Amino acid sequence: MRPFKYTNAQDVSSAVNVLAANPKAKFLAGGTNLLDLMKEDVERPEELVDITRLSLTQIKTISAGANQGGISIGGLGKNTDAANHPLIRQHYPLLTQAILAGASGQIRNMATNGGNLLQRTRCPYFYEVSMPCNKREPGTGCGALEGINRMHAIFGWSEKCVAVYPSDMAVALAALDAVINVRNASGQERQIPFADFHRLPGDTPEQDTNLRHGELITAIELPTNRFADKSYYLKVRDRASYAFALISVAAALETERSDGSPNRIVQARIAMGGVAHKPWRALIAEKMLVGKEATEENFKLAAEAELAKAKPLSHNTFKVELGKRSIVRALQLAMNGGKA
Known part of the structure; x- marks a missing residue:
């Protein structure tokens, strides 16, 4: 693992400002994916901004806005807490099932809800730094395109990348028409419909999402629906x-x-x-x-x-x-x- 600067953020405002000021900085939450990538020399951040102490963990009923009556899930809440929360189990059992299908209990106890959405592909060509990978190093080629691609995409791939996205939680959120709330360094907030959050590879497979640098996922909103029983x-x-x-x-x-x-x-x-x-x-x-x-x-x-x-x-x-x-x-x- 390469040396990096460590910054402990005390509030949301300072966290997003520190990250926005450094193009090579990344947020550190559960670290269940990022630290693995750093150890493999796939990710090389110059600074980690620790956001684990920020109070973005609450799960609550939405009292106003377009999704009034739905549920808000804190971006820094743990996967385990989201899966087991009574409101989620009662009204969105699909999400509980998806979270529990992913990883191990120990990882779910560490992984955050926002971090889950930002995890990167498990394509072996992405992880193996000696192999070509446009996602890791744009312009080097896609080793999986003509390589061992049993686990790879059958929809939406391009000549630049055939990798698949790994999250189980995100698949349920896509079906539930979730909305992602984010905040930037200017204090501005915006909502991203889940369908627009992740990207297909096209010519820029290195860009996994439409999240801008310096933006922090503060919450995930689930609108009301009548799907709980079926x-x-x-x-x-x-x-x-x-x-x-x-x-x-x-x-x-x-x-x-x-x-x-x-x-x-x-x-x-x-x-x-x-x-x-x-x-x-x-x-x-x-x-x-x-x-x-x-x-x-x-x-x-x-x-x-x-x-x-x-x-x-x-x-x-x-x-x-x-x-x-x-x-x-x-x-x-x-x-x-x-x-x-």
């Missing part, structure tokens, strides 16, 4: 625990019974992990399901339509069929309240 997070992986997803699906449905048609779908939310550079909203499948009966046949048709746009690489063609089956299975389990 939602499920499905994670398909090589081993039962502590593994990143080959495919994951966050599925949520709102249904009604009317006109003699049982379980007609009023709203559908489907997000996928392990398939793109960002959590992938299955918008084609969602649109197809609205107004249809919640049947296995309709789930299959929606999954087929969504995966028809997939562009698999040389070693991950299996993800197309796996993605179809995972969407169908997640929707079935969501309809059954998570029961097989």
